[in-house]
Amino acid sequence: MILTGPAIAEAVKAGHITIDPFLPQHTNPNSHGYRLGDTLKVFTRTPVDPRTSPPTRTITIPARGYRLRPGRVYLGSTVERIGSDHYVTSLIGRSSVGRLGLFTQISADLAQLGAVHQWTLEIVVTQPLRVYAGMVIGQVSFWDVVGEPMPYAGYYGTLSDPSPFAPHALAGGGAVGLLPEVSAA
Amino acid sequence: MILTGPQIAGEVEEGRITISPFDTALLSPNSYDFHLSSDIGWYRRRWWGGRTLDCRRPNRFVRSTIPEEGMVLRPGRIYLASTAETIGSEHFVPIIRARSSTARTGLFVHCTADLIDLGSLGRLTLQFHAVQPVRVYPGQRIGQVTFWVPTGRRELYRGKYQGSTLPEPSQIWRDFEEEDARGAAA
Numbered sequence: 001m002i003l004t005g006p007a008i009a010e011a012v013k014a015g016h017i018t019i020d021p022f023l024p025q026h027t028n029p030n031s032h033g034y035r036l037g038d039t040l041k042v043f044t045r046t047p048v049d050p051r052t053s054p055p056t057r058t059i060t061i062p063a064r065g066y067r068l069r070p071g072r073v074y075l076g077s078t079v080e081r082i083g084s085d086h087y088v089t090s091l092i093g094r095s096s097v098g099r100l101g102l103f104t105q106i107s108a109d110l111a112q113l114g115a116v117h118q119w120t121l122e123i124v125v126t127q128p129l130r131v132y133a134g135m136v137i138g139q140v141s142f143w144d145v146v147g148e149p150m151p152y153a154g155y156y157g158t159l160s161d162p163s164p165f166a167p168h169a170l171a172g173g174g175a176v177g178l179l180p181e182v183s184a185a
Numbered sequence: 186m187i188l189t190g191p192q193i194a195g196e197v198e199e200g201r202i203t204i205s206p207f208d209t210a211l212l213s214p215n216s217y218d219f220h221l222s223s224d225i226g227w228y229r230r231r232w233w234g235g236r237t238l239d240c241r242r243p244n245r246f247v248r249s250t251i252p253e254e255g256m257v258l259r260p261g262r263i264y265l266a267s268t269a270e271t272i273g274s275e276h277f278v279p280i281i282r283a284r285s286s287t288a289r290t291g292l293f294v295h296c297t298a299d300l301i302d303l304g305s306l307g308r309l310t311l312q313f314h315a316v317q318p319v320r321v322y323p324g325q326r327i328g329q330v331t332f333w334v335p336t337g338r339r340e341l342y343r344g345k346y347q348g349s350t351l352p353e354p355s356q357i358w359r360d361f362e363e364e365d366a367r368g369a370a371a
Contacts (some may be wrong), residue, residue, distance in 0.1 A: 001334045001338055002335050002336070003335070004303065004336065004340065005337075007339055027260070028342075029305075029339070065239070092299060093298045095310070097240070097298070098296035098298030099355035100240065100357070101242045101296055105297055126261070127238060127262045128238050129238045129239070130239040132240060136360060
């Protein structure tokens with residue numbers, strides 16, 4: 001079952017869902033809006049190779065906004081720390097932003113129970129679009145689970161910066177054996 | 186929990202789900218197929234020919250009609266189109282998807298915005314992104330809607346797109362106006 005907006009707000013109050021900071025005006029009938037953080041990362045070399053740490057360039061979104069171009073993925077992050085031990089989070093976009101052709105993730109909407117962090121967004125635009133830090137860019141929904149819980153042992157769920165893929169995680173590794181990020185100056 | 190096709194039909198009959206017009210032939214085991222209407226639109230180029238959209242400002246939008254012989258959607262731009270059906274529910278959360286046949290043509294029917302608010306009612310605005318050129322036809326069976334059981338107190342949608350009958354451009358610029366107004370009031 002999917003939680004209604006009031007149920008999300010109650011679960012946040014009860015400590016069963018983390019949305020931090022939690023702004024009540026961002027609650028929708030069955031989801032909660034999240035905001036775009038001010039940092040984006042882009043890969044500086046293609047083809048991207050899943051076996052090597054990718055060089056990235058960091059972009060800070062200025063007050064006048066930043067123009068996203070099609071044909072590449074921008075890694076962003078949510079302003080809010082989001083996650084839950086009790087409900088499965090699903091990360092989606094928002095109608096007002098989808099109507100401008102922006103995707104907030106690339107067929108990877110499912111969070112894992114227990115991962116609480118600022119989510120990395122995989123932003124793709126269909127046509128050039130100016131975005132602003134702090135705008136509500138998407139929403140999360142929360143879903144009931146059935147069955148015995150399993151502790152979260154993943155890697156990305158421990159990160160709060162916009163994070164590129166990690167070769168060890170792609171190969172199936174968990175939180176151990178973290179590799180330093182390679183950054184192109 | 187997701188509703189089965191027969192359950193969707195039952196809820197439509199009970200008035201707890203609106204799908205209008207409704208035809209049992211469009212039911213699947215756990216979804217209902219909807220059609221593309223002939224209404225479509227896209228954002229105008231700027232006077233200097235630029236195609237950049239801006240979240241903070243209204244973007245000029247032009248509406249058009251898909252002719253009977255179809256219309257080719259091109260990659261590199263977002264098209265907004267309407268479903269032929271009026272769809273909504275105050276009791277179950279609708280989530281939309283492409284039909285598999287549509288997806289196989291390389292057409293996205295939404296841009297990561299599949300979730301419909303409880304209480305929202307109207308002809309849905311589809312967000313078309315064509316990966317490669319693809320022709321669409323008015324009346325085409327293009328997508329499907331699923332219905333999910335919510336838990337918790339219900340607060341219904343009263344947003345800016347309520348009751349849409351035509352493809353509606355983004356009104357996200359209103360967020361910025363509201364924010365500016367709050368800032369000015371503070």
